[in-house]
Amino acid sequence: MVTAADRIAQQQGLHIGMPVSKAQALVPGLQVLPASPDDDAASLERLALWVLQRFSPIVAVDPPDGIVIDSTGADHLHGGEAAMLEALIGRLMMSGVTARAAIAETWGAAHALARHGPDPLHVAEPGTAETLLARLPLEALRLPLATLASLRTLGFACIADLLHQPRAPLTRRFGPDLCRRLDQALGHVAEPIEPLRPTELVEVRRSFAEPIAAAETIARYIGKLVIQLCAALEERGLGARRLDLLCWRVDAHVQTVRVGLAKPQRDPQRLTRLLCEKIETISPGFGIEILSLTAVMVESLEARQVASSLLETTAPDLSGLVDVLANRVGARGVYRMAPVASDVPERSVTRVAPLSDPVGVGWPDHWPRPARLLPWPEPIETVALLPDHPPVWIAWRGVRRKVARADGPERVFGEWWKRDAELIAVRDYFCIEDEAGERYWVFRAGDGENAGTGSHHWFLHGVFG
Amino acid sequence: MSARTSTPAIAALRQQIAAMEGDGGRSRGALPFGLPDLDRRLPGGGLALGCLHEVAGGGNGAVDGAAASCFAAGIAARLPGQVLWCVTQADLFAPGLEQAGLGPDRVIYVEAGDDVSVLACMEEGLRHGGLGAVVADVARLSMTASRRLHLAAKGSGTTGIALRRWRRQQDASDFGQPTAAMTRWRVSVLPSAALPVPGVGRPRWLIELIRARAGESFDLELEACDGTGHLGLPAAVADRSAAAAGGRYGAFA
Numbered sequence: 216m217v218t219a220a221d222r223i224a225q226q227q228g229l230h231i232g233m234p235v236s237k238a239q240a241l242v243p244g245l246q247v248l249p250a251s252p253d254d255d256a257a258s259l260e261r262l263a264l265w266v267l268q269r270f271s272p273i274v275a276v277d278p279p280d281g282i283v284i285d286s287t288g289a290d291h292l293h294g295g296e297a298a299m300l301e302a303l304i305g306r307l308m309m310s311g312v313t314a315r316a317a318i319a320e321t322w323g324a325a326h327a328l329a330r331h332g333p334d335p336l337h338v339a340e341p342g343t344a345e346t347l348l349a350r351l352p353l354e355a356l357r358l359p360l361a362t363l364a365s366l367r368t369l370g371f372a373c374i375a376d377l378l379h380q381p382r383a384p385l386t387r388r389f390g391p392d393l394c395r396r397l398d399q400a401l402g403h404v405a406e407p408i409e410p411l412r413p414t415e416l417v418e419v420r421r422s423f424a425e426p427i428a429a430a431e432t433i434a435r436y437i438g439k440l441v442i443q444l445c446a447a448l449e450e451r452g453l454g455a456r457r458l459d460l461l462c463w464r465v466d467a468h469v470q471t472v473r474v475g476l477a478k479p480q481r482d483p484q485r486l487t488r489l490l491c492e493k494i495e496t497i498s499p500g501f502g503i504e505i506l507s508l509t510a511v512m513v514e515s516l517e518a519r520q521v522a523s524s525l526l527e528t529t530a531p532d533l534s535g536l537v538d539v540l541a542n543r544v545g546a547r548g549v550y551r552m553a554p555v556a557s558d559v560p561e562r563s564v565t566r567v568a569p570l571s572d573p574v575g576v577g578w579p580d581h582w583p584r585p586a587r588l589l590p591w592p593e594p595i596e597t598v599a600l601l602p603d604h605p606p607v608w609i610a611w612r613g614v615r616r617k618v619a620r621a622d623g624p625e626r627v628f629g630e631w632w633k634r635d636a637e638l639i640a641v642r643d644y645f646c647i648e649d650e651a652g653e654r655y656w657v658f659r660a661g662d663g664e665n666a667g668t669g670s671h672h673w674f675l676h677g678v679f680g
Numbered sequence: 681m682s683a684r685t686s687t688p689a690i691a692a693l694r695q696q697i698a699a700m701e702g703d704g705g706r707s708r709g710a711l712p713f714g715l716p717d718l719d720r721r722l723p724g725g726g727l728a729l730g731c732l733h734e735v736a737g738g739g740n741g742a743v744d745g746a747a748a749s750c751f752a753a754g755i756a757a758r759l760p761g762q763v764l765w766c767v768t769q770a771d772l773f774a775p776g777l778e779q780a781g782l783g784p785d786r787v788i789y790v791e792a793g794d795d796v797s798v799l800a801c802m803e804e805g806l807r808h809g810g811l812g813a814v815v816a817d818v819a820r821l822s823m824t825a826s827r828r829l830h831l832a833a834k835g836s837g838t839t840g841i842a843l844r845r846w847r848r849q850q851d852a853s854d855f856g857q858p859t860a861a862m863t864r865w866r867v868s869v870l871p872s873a874a875l876p877v878p879g880v881g882r883p884r885w886l887i888e889l890i891r892a893r894a895g896e897s898f899d900l901e902l903e904a905c906d907g908t909g910h911l912g913l914p915a916a917v918a919d920r921s922a923a924a925a926g927g928r929y930g931a932f933a
Contacts, residue, residue, distance in 0.1 A: 531810025533762060533788070540790050540801055548791040552774035552784045564774050564784075573785035578775040580907070583880075586746040586753075586780070588773035619871060622880045648880050652871040653740055677773060679883065680750030680780070680869075680904065 218250045222313070255279065262312070263411050268512045270303060272459035272471040273410045281329065283322055285408050288471055288496070294547070297338050304336060320344055322408065323400030327355030327374075348400055349375035356396045362389050374400075407467050417453065418509040419443040426465050426502020433462075433503070434491045438483075440508040441490065445481045454479025454516025460490055462497055463505035470497045474542045477570050478534045479514040485535055489542055537569045554578050558627045559642075560588060560676065582625050583646055585656045585677030592674035595657065599673070602663025605645040609657060611675050616649035623647075626662070641668040646679065654679035694894070708837045711758060714910050715902070718887075722863075723895040727755060730837040731862035732830040734821070736844035738868025738886070742852035745817065745845035747867045747885055750780040750905055752815050752841045757781030757909030759839060761812025764805040766790045766798045768817060781909025786812075799825050802840060809836035818842045819851065826859035855890075864891040870901060873914065882906075884914060 217238055220229045227242045239245050256278065263282045267274040270293070273285035286299065293299035296318050307314045317328035317337040324344040328337050331351045339347055348355070351374050353363055366389075371377055374397075377385070382394050398404040412418060419440050427433060437460065448455060456479055460472040472493045480486060490508075497503075541549045550566040553574045557563045563578060578584070597606035605621030623645030629637025641662040648654045656677035661669025710726035712719045719725050727733065733755075737748040749772065756763045763786050765772065770791050774784050790805075792798045798816050805814035806829060814833075821842055833840045842861065846852050855866075866888040872881035883904035889897050903912035 531761065533808070533810055536764075536805065536808040536810070537788070539804055543801065543804075544790060544792045544797060550789055550791075551787060552789070554775075554784065560773070560775075569788045575785065577778045577783050580779065584775040584779055585773055586749045586776040587744050587771045588776070590769075590771060620874075620878070620880045646880055648872060650871065651739070652869040652884065654869065654880065654883060677776070678744040678746040680746040680748070680776070 252279070260411070260413070264413055266303070267411055268457065269306075270299065272461060272473050272509075272511070273408055273469060275408045275411050277326065281326065283326070283408055285410075285469070285471075286318060289473065297336075300336050300338065319347075321400055321402045322406045323357065323396065324348055324402070326357060327351050327400060331355040345378070345401060349373065349378060353377070356393075356400060358393060358396060362393060365389070366393075405467065407469070410461070410469075412509070416509055416511065417444060417447050417451070417455075417513065418507060419447065420505060420507035422505045423503070426499075426504045428499040428502045430494050433494055433497065433499070433506070436506055437490045437494075437508070438487045440506060441483045441487045444508050444510060445483045445486065448481040448510060448513065448516075451513075452515055452517055453510070453513040454481045455486065455510040455512070456514055457510070457512035458486065458490065459509045459511050460493075461505075461507045461509070462499070462503045463507070464500045465502050465504050466500055468500065470499075470503075472497060475538070475546055476534070477537045477541065477568070479516040480534075480538075481516060485538070489538055492539070492542065534570060541569075557630065559630060560584075560627075562630075582644075583622075583679065585654075586680035588656075588677045589675065592658070592676045595673050595675045597657070597673040599659070601671075603643070605647055606657065606673065609647070609649075609655070609673070609675070611655070616651075616653065618647045619650045621645050621647040624659075627658075639665070639668050644676070697894070711755065711839075715913055717913065718900060718902070718911070721889075721896065721898050723892060727839075728862050729759075729839050730833055732826060732833050732840040732842060732860065734826075734842045734844055734859060734861040734864040736852070736855050736864075736866050738866050738888070740849075741868060742844075742846055742855075743849055745843060747869050747883075747904070748843055748845070748865075749777070749815075749817075751865070751867045751885070751887070752843050753777045753780040753782040754905030754909035754911065755839075755841065756813040756815055757783075757786075757905075759812040761786075761810070763787045764790060764801075764811050764814045766792055766801045766805070766814070766816035768792060768794065768798055768819075779907060780905040781907055795819050799829070802842075803829055803832050806832035806838050806840050807836055809838060811838050813839045813841060815841045815843055817845045819844070819846050820854060821857075821859050821861075823857075823859060826861055830860040830862070861891075862893050863889060863895075866890055882912070885911075887911075 217229060217231055217233050217235060220231055229238050229241065235247055259276055263274050263276045266282055266284060271284045271286050271289035275283050277283040290296045290299045293302055300316050300318060304314055304316055315329050315335045317325045317332055319325040319328055319339040320341055324339065327348055328339060353366055353371060353374065377397060386394050395404060399406045421436060421440060456476050458474050462470040464470065472490060474489045537549055549569050551569050552564045553567045554577060555563055555565045596610040598608055599606040603624055605623055606618055608615055608617045624643035627642045627644060629640030631638045642658045642660055643662065644656060644658045646654060646656055655675055656679065657673055657675050659671060659673050661671040708730035710724035710728050712726035735748045735752050736742060737745050741747045763782065765787050767789060778784060790801045792801050795818065798818060802814050802816040805811055829840055844855055868886045870884040870886050872884050875881050885902055885904055886899060887902050888899040891897060901914055903914055905911060
């Protein structure tokens, strides 16, 4: 029996459920691998662990072929829900995994949309679950095969048919499972995700006889947990790169706090401080009964001898500061700039991690560069002689300025190896100074002669100091 | 400007005033600009280290903050160590800063969402103590906030520069409000000196010291930072006799 077939195999006419002998007859020289569900499950768990380390604190395996992620509070670190999905799918695709993904309000709805939705990537707006689910087939409801078959016999084809049926006869006939699945998908019944916690993960937890809610109490217990965790890490010679604090509330909700570190650390004071800064993001509800602290990403951290010399001064360690800032504004908000070999100004800089090794080189210094570069070049009105004279005056943001002095043109050619549209594109940059001494960096799209090189409109791109 | 007198009586008075101001900590010295005309008029012979300073642009510079950021970059470039630059809008162009002397390897940018978190990040940087300087693009700076920043700078010896930059020209009137900063500068662009050939010369700034604790305000026409972060004297001024150079005094509120 064929249990799995990739896209190429499906194009050849194979489908899941056909006998192997038939498939071999259909495609000569077919390579058949025996199915091993155990290996599949193990690799799915490895994948889930990878997602846990990189994307969200609450991840679980959704057998046989899925992973469920609680993205609450994790998506903003990746620039929003859609961006997070794209990043996730993109990284999976680079490692050779074809995947479909969906974000919805409930596990059930996301499960259905990811497997049976129209698009491989889908972010459902809040409140649209019912309309989206109505169109999907019954298989999307995670029901046993027998139930599906008898529902089909009764003439139900998609979820919409079930939604408005009286519940009592359905439950009597198919048991409580059907309506429970329906309610779970629509969000009427809570469905907690039991997070994946592999045994090798360093985890400490503490249960409370009486639920805690006050910020000071949470802070005190965080301090105690961190000390335990650091002791456990020290035993194994590890340092934490990413910590998850899970707060299990009495109403079965889980609040999560994730902090990242630029370098492996196991300094209790530092870790406690990072976690305590996030306490205000925890909503304790009716109280927290379990606090659990996990080092999801660890790296080896051995004790090192510090070079002690009276003459040498060691460079100050900025990793603590970078951690605090990165956890406050998001890891994307803390960066250094590094040069890129490109003449196009907006492409000549790239962001690198704040503690990466010094690049050592800067940018070519032939031409002055503005201190402030506008996020997008702004169109301006000008009067200029073609093909290579600077403007006589410019009007930017409603103010007309007469140009007193100018330098240029500095011709920047399009990078044809990146996009076809830039094959012959040209920008001519001028540094202009108006009568008051304000200096601007303006450019003309096009070389002033050939209309194919650009629109010949003028833009202002930067302001010199 | 009278020459700095160094009689013991005046030194004792200064100490008394410093004790009354309650800044605690000893003075960390000063960073000279390398221009006698400028350094001579600054208390301590340069920009006081381990303090908060304010820099704003004049005219359109209040909105784009380009000249002010080059001025701040020039100061930060001449201080040893890494520089933390807190911004709300990421429009700084690193090649431009490098031409003011601040190379890309020395600046860590922090992009905070709003003014409040910019101030919080700046304070965090100032308290850390391992940085050479902390620069932040700040629009509103209250007395309380500036006092916190100043004390943080005093405590760790890191120099803080609040780069005042507003969304609208009208908001720039905020610059008159009192703050705890040690000095308050305004940098406005001036037309550059005409070259014998068509082209743009080295940028020239009107640098106004609007307020300085224990010092007097003045303004001076200077050439912008070079590739090492040093300001230059315009040729016309450099050629004049010392007595005639930069003799104007402004009265500022």
